[in-house]
Amino acid sequence: VSSFQFTPSRLEIEAGDRVIWRNAEGFHNVQADDGSFRCAEGCDREGGDGDPSAALWTVTRTFGSAGTVPYFCEVHGGPGGTGMAGVIVVRAGR
Ligand SMILES: [Cu+2]
DSSP: OBTTBOSSSEEEEETTOEEEEEOOSSSBOEEETTSSOEEEBEETTTTSBOSOBOSOOEEEEEOOSOEEEEEEEEEEEETTTEEEEEEEEEEOOO
């Protein structure tokens, strides 16, 4: 997370893999289009605070099932790949 973009913006993983978002600069968070997670300094509903933050936060999430997970920064982006957004493609595991 830097310069108002997620890098890489499209990431393919296998079910069970972990994804780590690391805020390198700026005031950001990461929120799933479907609301399944909202994170920055930890995640909402999981003991953390998903409000956008300029801290150099790191968020780790495990994606257990195949599917496509679009997400965005609620300060600089929006659902549907608008602005500062990305997508994780989770393939079925072996
Ligand atoms: Cu942002």
